[in-house]
Amino acid sequence: MSSDSLDKGYDPSGIEEKWYKYWVDNGFFKANEESDQKPYAIVIPPPNITGVLHMGHALNNTVQDIMCRHRRLCGDNVLWMPGTDHAGIATQNIVEKNLAKKGVTRDQLKREEFIDEVWKWKEHSGGAIINQLKRLGASCDWDRERFTMDEGLSDAVRKVFVRLYKEELIYQGLYIINWCPRCKTALSDLEVDHEEQDSFLYHIRYPFESGEGGLVVATTRPETMFGDTAVALNPNDQRYQDLTETHVCLPLTDRKIPIIRDDYVDTEFGTGALKVTPAHDPNDFHLGNRHNLESIKVIDDDGIMTDGAGRFNGQERFECRKQALEALEAEGFLVKKEPLKNSVGHCYRCKTVVEPSLSKQWFVKVGPLAKEAADAVREGKTRIIPENWSKTYFEWMDNIQDWCISRQIWWGHRIPVWTCKDCGKIMVEEVDPTACDSCGSKELVQETDVLDTWFSSALWPFSTMGWPEQTQLLKTFYPTNALVTGFDILFFWVARMMMMGIHFMDEVPFKDVYIHALVRDEHGKKMSKSKGNVIDPLKVIDQYGADAFRFTLAAFAAQGRDVKMSEDRVEGYRNFVNKLWNAARFTLMHLEKGPGEMDVSLLSLPEKWILSRSKATADAVHQSIETFKFNEAASAAYQFTWHEFCDWYVEAAKPALYGKEGEKRCRVVRAVISEVLENTLVMLHPFMPFVTEEIWEKLPTTSGSVMSARFPGIEDNELLVRDEAVEGDMEHVFGVISGIRNIRSTMNIPPSMQLGVSMQTMDARERRIIEENHAMIENLARLDSLEVTEPGEAPPSSATAVVNGTSIYVSLMGVIDFDKEAARLDKEIAKVTKELVAVSKRLNNESFLEKAPEDVVEKVKGIQQGLEEKNDKLRENLDRINKIAG
RNA sequence: GGGCGAAUAACUCAGUUGGUAGAGUGCAACCCUUACAAGGUUGAAGUCACAGGUUCGAGCCCUGUUUCGCCCA
Numbered sequence: 034m035s036s037d038s039l040d041k042g043y044d045p046s047g048i049e050e051k052w053y054k055y056w057v058d059n060g061f062f063k064a065n066e067e068s069d070q071k072p073y074a075i076v077i078p079p080p081n082i083t084g085v086l087h088m089g090h091a092l093n094n095t096v097q098d099i100m101c102r103h104r105r106l107c108g109d110n111v112l113w114m115p116g117t118d119h120a121g122i123a124t125q126n127i128v129e130k131n132l133a134k135k136g137v138t139r140d141q142l143k144r145e146e147f148i149d150e151v152w153k154w155k156e157h158s159g160g161a162i163i164n165q166l167k168r169l170g171a172s173c174d175w176d177r178e179r180f181t182m183d184e185g186l187s188d189a190v191r192k193v194f195v196r197l198y199k200e201e202l203i204y205q206g207l208y209i210i211n212w213c214p215r216c217k218t219a220l221s222d223l224e225v226d227h228e229e230q231d232s233f234l235y236h237i238r239y240p241f242e243s244g245e246g247g248l249v250v251a252t253t254r255p256e257t258m259f260g261d262t263a264v265a266l267n268p269n270d271q272r273y274q275d276l277t278e279t280h281v282c283l284p285l286t287d288r289k290i291p292i293i294r295d296d297y298v299d300t301e302f303g304t305g306a307l308k309v310t311p312a313h314d315p316n317d318f319h320l321g322n323r324h325n326l327e328s329i330k331v332i333d334d335d336g337i338m339t340d341g342a343g344r345f346n347g348q349e350r351f352e353c354r355k356q357a358l359e360a361l362e363a364e365g366f367l368v369k370k371e372p373l374k375n376s377v378g379h380c381y382r383c384k385t386v387v388e389p390s391l392s393k394q395w396f397v398k399v400g401p402l403a404k405e406a407a408d409a410v411r412e413g414k415t416r417i418i419p420e421n422w423s424k425t426y427f428e429w430m431d432n433i434q435d436w437c438i439s440r441q442i443w444w445g446h447r448i449p450v451w452t453c454k455d456c457g458k459i460m461v462e463e464v465d466p467t468a469c470d471s472c473g474s475k476e477l478v479q480e481t482d483v484l485d486t487w488f489s490s491a492l493w494p495f496s497t498m499g500w501p502e503q504t505q506l507l508k509t510f511y512p513t514n515a516l517v518t519g520f521d522i523l524f525f526w527v528a529r530m531m532m533m534g535i536h537f538m539d540e541v542p543f544k545d546v547y548i549h550a551l552v553r554d555e556h557g558k559k560m561s562k563s564k565g566n567v568i569d570p571l572k573v574i575d576q577y578g579a580d581a582f583r584f585t586l587a588a589f590a591a592q593g594r595d596v597k598m599s600e601d602r603v604e605g606y607r608n609f610v611n612k613l614w615n616a617a618r619f620t621l622m623h624l625e626k627g628p629g630e631m632d633v634s635l636l637s638l639p640e641k642w643i644l645s646r647s648k649a650t651a652d653a654v655h656q657s658i659e660t661f662k663f664n665e666a667a668s669a670a671y672q673f674t675w676h677e678f679c680d681w682y683v684e685a686a687k688p689a690l691y692g693k694e695g696e697k698r699c700r701v702v703r704a705v706i707s708e709v710l711e712n713t714l715v716m717l718h719p720f721m722p723f724v725t726e727e728i729w730e731k732l733p734t735t736s737g738s739v740m741s742a743r744f745p746g747i748e749d750n751e752l753l754v755r756d757e758a759v760e761g762d763m764e765h766v767f768g769v770i771s772g773i774r775n776i777r778s779t780m781n782i783p784p785s786m787q788l789g790v791s792m793q794t795m796d797a798r799e800r801r802i803i804e805e806n807h808a809m810i811e812n813l814a815r816l817d818s819l820e821v822t823e824p825g826e827a828p829p830s831s832a833t834a835v836v837n838g839t840s841i842y843v844s845l846m847g848v849i850d851f852d853k854e855a856a857r858l859d860k861e862i863a864k865v866t867k868e869l870v871a872v873s874k875r876l877n878n879e880s881f882l883e884k885a886p887e888d889v890v891e892k893v894k895g896i897q898q899g900l901e902e903k904n905d906k907l908r909e910n911l912d913r914i915n916k917i918a919g
Numbered sequence: 920g921g922g923c924g925a926a927u928a929a930c931u932c933a934g935u936u937g938g939u940a941g942a943g944u945g946c947a948a949c950c951c952u953u954a955c956a957a958g959g960u961u962g963a964a965g966u967c968a969c970a971g972g973u974u975c976g977a978g979c980c981c982u983g984u985u986u987c988g989c990c991c992a
Contacts, residue, residue, distance in 0.1 A: 042957065227992085376992085421923065425990070428922070432991090520990085551989090559989095588943085589932080594924085595988090597931065605944065608957045619954030664933075668942070683954075691953090771961090777949095778961040784950055815952085871939070880975035889938055889976095 039621060039731065043614035045578030049723045053167055061105075061740045062172045064112030066506045073109040074510035075101060076494050076543075077173060078518050078526065079181065081120035082155055083127055086165035088552035088560060088598060089519055091570040094171050095586045096549055096663060097517045101172055102719040103658045106744040112510045114497050115173035117160050119182040121445040121486045122216050122382045128154050128444070144443050144481075151444045165571060170579050170722045179497040181489040182446070189496035190446045190489045191463050193537060198450075198461045202398045203438070209311075209318035210437050212390040213380035214336030214350075218441040219394050221485060222434055223525055225378040225387050232375050234303060236368040237361055239264055239281040242289060248273075248281055249368050251303025253375055254313075255361065256354040258283065259342040260331040263291050263309040265320060267298040270305050284366040285357065286343055293324050312391040328391050334441075336388060350388070395439035395448060395482065399532065403430045406531035415531065415541045418661050419592045422520060422548045429524050436529075438485045445483030452478050491529035494542035516543040519551060547661045550595040552586075573603055580721035581607035587720050588667040609671060610724050613717065616679050617728040620710050623690045624733055629704025631752070635697055638806055639685040640705045641756060642763040646677050647712050648753040651745040654716045670717050678709060681767070685809050694808075707734045708752060712745035762802050765837060766810065769803065772834030773814040776843045779857050780832055780850065787817035789844040791831075793824045796838040803839065829917065833858065833910040835903045840910075851918035858911040865907065869900045 056062060064074075075097055080090060101113045128151045129139050139147050160180075166173070179186060197203040211220040232253045240247035248264055264281055266273045280289045297320055298307045311321030312328040321328060331341040338353045340346045345353045361367040378387040407430035409415050410423055417423040439448060451460045453469035454476035460466050468475050489496070494513055498506040512534070518527060527546055534542030553559055560567045573582045577600075584606040589596040636644075650673040657666035688694060689702040711734065718725040718739050729739035746753055773790060782788070794800050800821055803810065807819050824840070827833070831842040832854045845854075875881050875893055882890060 039954095041955070425923070428991075523990095591933070594932080599931085601944070602931075604957080608955095611957050612955065615955035615958085617954085622954070665935095668933075672942080679955085680959085684959095687953095774960060775962085779948095781949075784952070784960080875939085875976075878975060882975080884975045885938075893938080 039614075039618045041615075041618075043578075043611045043724060045580065045610075045723060048727050049168070049170070049579055052723050052726045053170065055726075056172065056738070056740065057175065059738070061738060062113070062174050063176065064174050064510070065110055066112075066504075066509045068110045068509075070108065070110035072112070072509050073101070073104040074112040074114070074513040075515055075517065076114040076497060076513055077116060078516075078522070079116045079118040079179075079490060079493060080162045080166075081123055082117045082159035082162075082180070083120050083123045084117075084162045086162050086169070086570050088568060088570055088596075090162065090166070091169060091582070092549060092552050092586050092590060092596060093517060093519060094166055094169055095583045096547070096590065098169070098171050098583075098722075099587060099658060099663060099666075099719040100515065100517070102722060102740070103655075103744065105172075105740060106715060106718065106742060107655075107747055108743065110509075112177075112506075113171075113173045114177055114179070115163070115166070115171075115175060116179035116493075116497060117163065117181070118486055118490050118493075119155075119180065119445065121440055121442055121483060122218060124151060124155070124159070125442045125444040126216065126382060139443070147443050168571060168574055168579060170583065172722070177497070181486065181493075185499065186489060186492070186496045187446055188463075189492050189500055190484065191449050192501050193492060193533065194446075194449055194484070194488075195461055195463050196537075197397065202402065203395060204398065205393065205395050207391065207393045208396070208437075209313075209315045209389050210392050210394050211378060211387045212334065212392065213383065213385055214332075214334065214388055215383050215385040216380060216442070217334055219392060219437055219439060220380060220387065221437045221487075224381045226381050226384075227376040227378055229374055230377050232373050232377070233370050234373040235358065235361075235370050236304060237284065237308075238366050238368050239284060239290075239306075239308070240366075241278040242280045242282060243278065248292070248306045249304045250306045250308040252308055253373060254354070255357050256338070256342075256345075256350050257310045257313045257331065258308060258357070259286060259338070259345070260310040260312050260329045261290055261308045262311060262321065262326040262329060263293045263324065265293050265295050265298050265307045265309050267296060267300045267305060268294040269296075270298070270300045272305060284364065285345075285360055293320075293326075295320055295323065313389055315389050318389075318391065330391055332388055332390065334390075394437050397436040397438055397488075399433050399436050402532035402536055403433045403528070405535045406430060406528060409531060409535055409541045415544060415546060417546045417548065419548065422523065422546075425520075426523060426528065430528060436485075438488050439482040440485055441482055443483065445486060446489060448480040448482050448484060450480040452480075454478055487525055487529060490526055491533040492537075494530055494534055495538050500537070511538060511542070512540050513543045515545040515547055517547045517549065520548045521551070523548065545661075549590060552596045552598050568598055568600065573600065576600070577603045577607040578610060578723070580724045581610050583722075584609065584667060584671075584720050587663045588671070589664060591664045592662065609675065610721060612675055612679060613713070613721075614724060614728065616674070616683060617710060617714075617731065619683060620706050621731060621733075623703055624707060626703070627700070628734060629702070629707055630700040631704040631708075632697065632701050633752075635701040636705070637698075638759065638763055638766065638802075639682055639809065640702065641759045643678065643682040643709050644705065644752055645754065645756045645759050646673060647709050648746050648755050650677075651712060651716050651753070652755075655744060655746065658719065667720060670713075670720065674713055674717065678713060682706075682709070684813060688808065688812055707732065711735060711742075712753070714739055715742045715745055718742075762798075765799060765802050765839075766806050768836035769839060769841060770810055770813045772836050772841050773810075773816070773843055776832045776834055776841075776857075777815075780845065780848075780853055782845075782848065784815065786848075787815055789818040790814070790816050791820045791822060791828055791842045791844070792839050793822050793827075793842070794839040795824055799837060799839050827910065827913055833907070835861075835906045837899065838902065840906050851914055855911060855914050855918065858907055858914065862904065862907050862911065865900055865904045869897070869904060872897045872900060 078093060097113065101111050104111050194203060211225045213220055234251050234253055235255050236249050236251050238247045238249050250264060261283055280291055283290055309317045309320055309326060311318045311326050312330045313332060329341050331339050332350050333339050336350045338345045338348045338350060342353060345356060348356060358367060380387055407427055410417060410426060417426060449462055451466055453472060453474050455474035456469060456472040458469050458471040460470060466477060469477060495507060495511055498504060498511055500507060530542050581603050585603045586596060650669055653669040654666045686702050686706055689698045692699050714725040714729055726739050729735050792803055803821050811819050828842045828844055830846045830849050831844045834841045872893055876897055
């Protein structure tokens with residue numbers, strides 16, 4: 034496709050796939066562990082193999098891709114390690130559901146057969162998200178893609194388990210844990226979502242042994258009463274000070290339970306009498322331990338009442354609640370029922386109400402690990418960005434509970450613990466043992482539980498790089514440079530990676546943790562299927578292109594603030610992509626006349642200016658990406674591209690490009706415009722990889738991929754130098770042109786009408802600038818004549834603007850509307866007067882003159898002088914107009 | 920109950936050691952000027968949530984209040 038047939042509008046379809054394939058095929062995403070180049074590594078937060086790309090993933094991976102692509106452009110050896118996690122419970126749920134459609138339960142299959150089914154599912158439909166990440170443009174090193182159930186990662190899991198066990202940091206114990214009766218597994222505390230919900234607080238009378246009176250307990254969960262083994266009172270509670278009874282009868286049963294006293298009881302809540310159910314409530318469990326109470330499990334693993342519930346045996350737990358309440362009411366034990374909002378735990382995978390339950394499980398003793406992990410952040414070995422999150426991190430680390438790691442499911446890393454059937458010896462081994470190392474028996478039984486998925490993801494930064502082998506990859510890339518994630522998995526994942534990384538690698542897993550916000554809908558509401566406000570990233574990409582979508586995410590990703598996404602916003606940035614495309618189209622059109630030729634002596638102000646701005650912008654973009662300020666980087670690039678390069682420079686360059694300034698100037702300007710366009714493409718590439726590559730290829734001045742280019746400004750380039758004097762001069766030219774345009778617009782002068790303008794200034798610099806750039810001013814303000822003089826008589830029948838020290842007179846012989854011009858000047862004067870009042874107020878304040886720093890005072894004085902001059906000139910002109918009109 | 924964050928133009932948001940408020944979208948007017956109407960030019964629009972305080976000076980720092988959101992218990 035030749036450049037003159039470049040389409041008028043940018044259409045991303047087809048182009049994105051083409052370049053993605055090109056990059057992959059040519060190894061542009063590959064890291065090199067043997068290289069001496071500066072390494073830069075990021076490990077991806079592994080999405081679930083069950084997952085599909087949502088807005089959160091899109092933001093997360095766009096940010097990582099921006100960082101990685103930027104670093105490659107800086108010449109670093111970048112490793113972006115991709116992969117997925119096996120998502121034990123979620124995956125098992127899906128496969129079970131699929132089996133259920135065929136009328137098969139997992140228990141009808143053998144464990145091995147079931148796991149085969151899961152692998153089959155994984156091969157067939159798992160990991161769809163990986164291809165979706167590719168649509169987004171993610172430049173991961175796909176050849177290194179890992180999965181938490183891979184052989185290598187499984188070895189790492191085993192080694193870690195065995196070592197922690199031998200260090201007594203893993204133990205098995207009978208504790209109260211969170212049980213999901215639907216998934217039929219234990220959950221860690223973190224895997225329980227607490228939701229506020231409307232419930233009732235039931236007041237139930239437990240009669241005294243003697244038969245007279247009784248204690249009224251208050252509970253939201255009457256069905257657990259069958260597991261009560263005491264009623265607790267606060268020893269300081271005046272209401273029960275004189276109570277001599279020692280036992281109460283448990284209604285609906287024939288059991289008697291003791292009355293105990295413990296400070297834990299909250300005298301404010303309910304009646305101050307607390308029913309104690311050690312087997313079904315975490316607080317009661319600890320209370321029970323202190324008082325040596327019996328624990329009676331009355332709800333089984335399916336959420337069904339056990340025979341401990343007497344006649345309610347076999348009922349589902351919530352049905353039992355209903356039935357028990359009816360019975361209590363019928364028998365006169367239910368004293369009252371009041372509405373109450375309370376927080377109820379739900380399984381984070383299936384939303385079933387979690388049952389706290391006494392159970393034998395495996396735990397990690399996290400205290401010592403957490404301390405090191407917290408210290409690493411305190412000592413600055415790892416930075417959390419934005420810094421505020423470190424407080425949340427410390428809060429959790431300092432109050433951490435042991436981590437329940439065993440799950441009663443089949444899909445996952447099976448716990449490497451064997452018990453000898455003959456002698457009861459327990460073996461914890463990296464390699465499956467064949468015989469008991471104590472009695473030699475071959476009758477060994479392996480623990481049936483698997484490990485929490487997060488146990489394996491905790492090892493991700495080093496297990497993916499080949500640990501426990503001492504690989505070259507680890508040597509080159511560990512610790513990684515940055516981890517990019519949402520705050521929702523700060524505890525689940527980041528904290529645990531910190532613990533494991535420090536413990537097993539003796540080094541933090543990453544130097545920076547960048548926490549980004551959530552993506553919400555345009556009104557700031559969390560996206561959810563039930564609300565119907567979910568925007569599918571893939572549909573957005575289909576409609577607007579990945580580049581526009583990525584740029585939108587980046588532009589709104591301000592630190593510490595949620596990203597509010599709406600298609601309108603993406604459309605706005607789609608227009609930006611198109612703008613860039615057309616700037617390139619324009620440039621290409623001119624490059625067809627032949628390549629540019631640089632000659633520094635022939636550069637005029639706009640060329641020097643755009644080169645200076647190009648350098649300033651590149652620096653700003655670079656700096657902002659390095660400091661995780663993606664919105665600032667995006668807006669600096671946007672502002673420059675659209676409003677400096679396209680709006681001003683391209684327009685200013687047209688006469689030269691169309692040959693009106695001679696062949697030499699034409700060549701020089703071609704050289705400048707292609708240089709600036711190239712720089713712009715490179716600095717935009719991290720945000721918009723596809724369109725920048727497409728344009729890069731079309732440019733006759735470039736070769737290879739934009740991915741092999743160097744970020745502008747990081748290598749010496751005599752053309753790319755910031756020159757603030759040049760920028761100041763150009764500002765004056767802009768002011769003059771805008772002043773004339775304003776007059777044209779407010780006086781309703783058609784654009785086709787050429788104007789005559791004279792300018793007067795005493796300022797030699799301003800005069801020089803105008804004279805040197807008169808052609809540009811004439812062109813951009815559409816003038817047929819422009820003269821610059823010393824201040825003198827104002828031309829008659831003209832409208833006036835004042836810019837810095839320059840008075841501009843737009844000659845409007847015969848067309849001037851004096852009323853309109855007077856109104857226009859009035860407005861200008863009002864504006865200036867308002868500013869002048871504010872400035873003068875400050876300068877008339879003696880304390881200000883005395884106490885403010887000198888440079889500030891000088892600056893304000895300068896402003897005042899400028900405003901006064903402007904004011905005077907405007908008034909003079911207003912008088913003149915009034916005189917002529919009057 | 921503990922913690923974190925937000926409140927700035929009609930909307931969505933920026934705002935770097937305090938020096939007197941900006942952008943995008945939207946809105947209004949004009950314009951098919953040979954890169955782009957997915958465009959150009961010009962313009963209107965703000966008691967920076969409220970109340971105190973520190974300071975010559977506060978959107979920014981301090982204290983309190985209100986409203987909203989999130990996390991933990």
